[in-house]
Amino acid sequence: MSLEEQQERLEAYCKANGWKNHTLYIDDGYSAKTTARPAFQRMMGDVRAKKIEIVVTTKIDRLTRRLIDLLSFIEELDKYDCHFKSSTESFDTSTPVGRMVLQLLGVFAEFERERNAERVKR
Numbered sequence: 001m002s003l004e005e006q007q008e009r010l011e012a013y014c015k016a017n018g019w020k021n022h023t024l025y026i027d028d029g030y031s032a033k034t035t036a037r038p039a040f041q042r043m044m045g046d047v048r049a050k051k052i053e054i055v056v057t058t059k060i061d062r063l064t065r066r067l068i069d070l071l072s073f074i075e076e077l078d079k080y081d082c083h084f085k086s087s088t089e090s091f092d093t094s095t096p097v098g099r100m101v102l103q104l105l106g107v108f109a110e111f112e113r114e115r116n117a118e119r120v121k122r
Helices: 003-016 038-048 067-079 096-121
Strands: 054-057 083-086
Touching: 003 054, 038 067, 067 083, 067 096
Parallel strands: 054 083
Antiparallel strands: none
């Protein structure tokens, strides 16, 4: 899915949920294999400043492809009472089952990243 398609989906998702005041944090040209990305760090600064109530992504692997980063991200959001949603994946981080689903999605994102890296080596 192209960056433009992701933006369109996020805009539509926000509109469908009645969220008018939103900001897109775009790390064009950066891989989700690391959270050391300018827009991601700016977003986390806004979370810590309590400027954000909810973070929405098109897919978890667009946000991060490392399980440890995903878990740290969720823990940080929890600390600041910030919610997390995906426009294409169903999970509810307020329940044990929802957290398990989120973690499994994170495991698969990391597996896919490692598998792609392995293919490139060949």
